[in-house]
Amino acid sequence: MKADSNSRTGRIGVAGTNLLFEKLGWIFREQPIEDYGIDAHVEVVESNTATGKLIALQIKSGKSWFKEKTTEGFVFRGKTEHLEYWQEHSLPVMVVLYDDEEEIAYWQAVNSSNVQKTNKAWKLIIPFEQQINILSLKKIQEFSRKLTATNGYTILSFRDLSHGGAKRYSANILLSKEYAKPDMIEIVRKITAELKSSEYYRNNEVKLHWKGKEAQVIWLFLYLSLDDVSSANWICRTEWISKKLSPKFLPTKLDGEQIDDEIVIDWNKSYGELATIFDSFKVTKEAYLDSMNCILSNTKLIVDKTIEFTDMFNRKQLIEANYLDRMSQLYPEIEKLYLQVDRIGSAPTECSDLSQRFQGVMAFAHNIVLPFSEKGLETWERSNRNYLVGQAIKNYQKELLRLEFELEKIH
Template identity: 35%
Template sequence: MKAKQTERTDRRGVALVMGEFESLGFAFREQAESDYGVDGHAELIKSEQPTGQLLGVQIKTGESYLSERTENEIVFRTDAEHVDYWLNHALPMIVCLCDADNQTIYWQAVTDETAISTGKGYRVGVPLTQILNVAAVPQLTDLLTPLVSPDRYTIFKTEDVSHGLAKRYSFKVVVNGTASKAEIASIVRQVTTYGAKRRYHRNHMVEERWGDTDAHVVWAFVYISAEDEARCNHFCRSLWICDSLDDEARPLPMIGENIGNDIIVDWSGNYSFLAQHTSTNSLTKEDYLYAVIPLIDELKRLLDRIGGQLLYLKNGDITEDSFLTATDADREHTNDIYMAISAMSVAPFECKDMDDRLECFIACMDNIALHYSEKGRDTWSAPNRLELALQQRSYAIANLEALEYELKKVR
């Protein structure tokens, strides 16, 4: 099968751009898989070491891209979808127009100033004097992604989630202060590179399996604040998979933006909504405690009464019908409290641990009632529902102890 002329032309352009960037002290990585609007990444190399500072590169080759000109520039035309993608990308983007016959590459950064709407699409003016060569290095360097100091972020949690086929780490990262999208992408790259070199193992069996091996898979979850982390509201999540990892050992791929070094980032579309919801619906500490303490006291009384009747039932002192009659009102009241707590506004950040324990406690209490509801009696046999309800009673007692401990901490 013959290669299409356009494909051969495109390959000439990619090869030309790659060679020029390499000669200028950059590592150029072509995108192995099709990435909408990005053909490759150029990373600055200093003292033979990668810097983590990158550019995204879109390459266009052929006379059709060079034909429309003014006195000073080549006019590159594109659509709104591409421009929006480039302007919102975590990497700074440049367009390279290749004159393969004359071995010349014209380039321009894609910014709000250079991408001009025409009403039907966009035009980007690429100066005829702006050629990809040694004279362009200072300008290209100014465009690179920023370097972010390690004190700009904190790794809140490191998890070894390895299995027998792959060494894998997951990191939770909280940004210290405000950061741009490009800076967050830089943080993700740093955490991923650092994380892949870690030697933490969750137990001796994992250590025996993987020993001094670098990680094959690294996930990172980035949060703007400690409160976001506590509420699992990530700003973005990322995934890196080692090229050499066998297909059967690979996790499900992540759909998102390649920010360099084959790290894929999924920027959360719900972050702002959830953050705003939390901000506008959070209770003050006093309002939260005023609301929940009476409910906790009432739940303790219900636990004593329902739990006591369960023990009578277990010991054969009463029949199940007697249990149902004696606890009918209490079980209904338990469900009412469960619904009331579920409908409450968000607990304040300083009460988050307490609120988590309260949710566990009320869930166990409601599960006791669930097993003896009409649906529960249809689902489980009498011995099974008694065993399950007694188990939930034990869980409720344990969670109540933890809840009272957390309550002492916040009062």
């Protein structure tokens, strides 16, 4: 059997990067299975002490990654799916390009200020001077703090929800254990105070508008487990609104306990009951995947027919009457499969992202044939129907690619 040269080159890149970090005294942990799109974690070591601050690495090696460059550095291009995954990752993510001939590794942080959108996807400029060596050590250390993982909690996700009238943030918080209410209140105060001065923005337009200004609204959602996060079963949620915010930009006030002049906390009285209910609907990973793959394979076959018939109709190889008849016959088949999705049961936490993508695929598949249901034929005229079908097919194909990406992550 032939050896895979790409795989071998990739292994050299991981091993070479490992060696460079070990020379700096940091702890390198390869991730060969657990994370799709993440090759390793590196832990920051300060004064010979492991800090618990981790950085996720995507490592690329081989001449092809160094072909495109600017005056500033090498150009790394990636897929939108990868960018979404890295930006939503609980750890800060760094792309590393390893030159196996020179034994040099170049790095760049994956964040909104470094990523440049292109017509097809996105790109990242990896500066020539940003090499994994002693000169970059301090800069990498500063980058290592994407989330807070001290004092018994972790900021799992952090979103900028600002608009023209208010700088607003929302965050999901995972508690490391159960706390008494007074302890949770202190955690809420601490995180809220920390996020007030955040300079994270979802795009440059928002950044230009709000840079250097304190946040005016902060929402927090506290969870006890990742299962709770996937089912949105928070133990409490909070709202902080600055007294300086103009009344016309005030969000809907949260109902709950006023813990100080500006913070309101809403305790989830049904938390335990809901957790029990959600657990009762969960199925095992193998059971979920078996059911999902069965429904998906049958759906693909039928959707392929709808795409074939639609192409024939658009090329005038199929008259409208026959097109409507064939698509109408496929509607109940897709409808039956679409309804089966709700009968699978709740996906395990490991498959939560996959489950969302799967539901998206099935929804778009259903949208393709919906205009050919009895009600659909009565509702939409020909031009509207053709537009809806075309859009649904495009969305289905895009979501199917994302689903396949999620499948690779969990295998």
